[in-house]
Amino acid sequence: MTPADLEFLGKFLKERSGLVLVGDKTYLIESRLMPIARKHNMASLAVLMQQLRAGSPNLEGEVVEAMTTNETFFFRDKLPFDLFTETMLPAMIQQRSSQRRLRIWCAACSTGQEPYSLAMLLEEQGAKLAGWNIEILATDLSGEVLTKAKAGRFSQFEVQRGLPIQLLVKNFEQVGDLWELSQKIRSKVTFRPINLLRDFGPLGTFDIIFCRNVLIYFDEQTKVDILNRLSASLAPDGFLVLGAAETVVGLCDRFKSVPDKRGMYIRNMAADAARQPMRIAVGATR
Structure with missing residues (x-):
């Protein structure tokens, strides 16, 4: 991505979500946004930035969601x-x-x-x-x-992160590979x-x-x-x-x-x- 594209993306994300890009986030940006570019048959992130500048509401939402961190788990930090x-x-x-x-x-x-x-x-x-x-x-x-x-369906990995076994047994039912609350x-x-x-x-x-x-x-x-x-x-x-x-x-x-x-x-x-x-x-x- 060009410096101009990085500057545009930073302003776009701050305005839409409050997210501030600090430091060199090139790898993070590429790993999260390239799947969106491929999904829409775009050859590069430069093309994606062009379309984003043009103001496509659906594309804007996808980019914000892709760049937003959604790390969480049950009883996080206890x-x-x-x-x-x-x-x-x-x-x-x-x-x-x-x-x-x-x-x-x-x-x-x-x-x-x-x-x-x-x-x-x-x-x-x-x-x-x-x-x-x-x-x-x-x-x-x-x-x-x-x-x-x-x-309310979570993977084995998700229910193993912080969820006490007694609450898992009491409140979840296993459905295939998932656990349903x-x-x-x-x-x-x-x-x-x-x-x-x-x-x-x-x-x-x-x-x-x-x-x-x-x-x-x-x-x-x-x-x-x-x-x-x-x-x-x-x-x-x-x-x-x-x-x-x-x-x-x-x-x-x-x-x-x-x-x-x-x-x-x-x-x-x-x-x-x-x-x-x-x-x-x-x-x-x-």
């Missing part, structure tokens, strides 16, 4: 799921005891292992959550990974296509937001923008969970970390209050 079971969920059960309603958002959910892991943990709570209205919304930019996530668990999760660069305010307010291992691919300003908007989507007493390599420090003062709970954040209500305009009482006198 700690966030321990915090969910031992800290976040007990707090929410206490704080939402009157409403008996809980909303959870898994942003950038990829092929669904994260929201399904949470769904299995919720199922393990049994009678504690009987009668509760619990919603798990899982979103991703890629329609392709969402299609796979909705199907039970309808009971799948029905707990709703999947929707959402681009974090766009307005996600209409999704409403959530009690717990998992937004893990996606901010690392964005530049600083994009991280700041997304974190600020996430704060508006999180309940005042809710929890935000980021990836192990991600932080709000130096980016957003609307969240603060929870001591000894790595990767878990709560709203910084003092920062929110400081942003409120000063109100002068009507009829006040000196």
